[in-house]
């Protein structure tokens with residue numbers, strides 16, 4: 001279970017961009033984090049992970065999150081990643097073996113087998129010796145998901161993983177995330193395409209600096225909450241399509 005309590009984050013020490021956010025994810029789920037541009041979605045994830053200073057507390061299965069980092073994976077927004085870094089696909093995935101950054105630990109044959117198996121899962125095995133810079137956006141996102149698989153993370157944070165990627169990659173990733181959820185993992189995804197929300201997410205967190213609503217998608221993804229989150233201009237689609 002993930003519990004976030006009273007999380008507030010400010011970049012300048014004066015104005016909060018995330019304010020007093022509290023929520024709980026009780027069971028293994030695929031959770032969408034939704035809100036307009038600048039709502040603080042990426043900041044919320046970084047604050048939960050303590051990548052930036054935040055006030056408040058975060059627990060995973062009753063333990064403070066910072067004490068279970070081995071079990072937590074984070075795939076940042078594509079725009080924040082340096083594609084020119086000279087590293088092959090299999091080396092990139094192997095970083096998941098030692099998330100604490102012990103780069104020089106010897107990687108055993110068994111470890112490489114795990115890397116290869118993970119690459120097969122995302123249909124990227126034949127690219128394993130290519131440089132990451134040679135991949136398409138969707139292929140690279142699949143490699144990053146393979147890295148979380150190798151890490152054996154139980155709690156996975158993905159920031160806009162489907163932006164600018166092909167539909168084949170999106171389907172491969174989504175199928176794997178469903179498999180992860182069925183194995184007991186929880187995945188939180190910053191997402192902005194409202195069209196696929198009901199299809200993709202078990203639970204939602206709606207926010208606009210403050211939390212608007214959270215819980216089961218069926219209950220939360222309703223017109224009233226969407227207007228509170230996005231404002232009156234939002235066009236809410238009915239169930240017919």
Ligand SMILES: Nc1ncnc2c1ncn2[C@@H]1O[C@H](COP(=O)(O)OP(=O)(O)OP(=O)(O)O)[C@@H](O)[C@H]1O
Nearest residue numbers: 011012017035036037038039040041042043044192
């Ligand atoms: N490193 C930073 N320094 C200062 N301000 C920042 C920084 N990162 C984000 N902000 C500001 O914090 C607010 C929330 O940004 P954030 O990126 O978390 O929103 P978001 O909901 O993820 O937006 P988007 O959907 O556009 O990616 C915005 O006003 C943004 O300008």
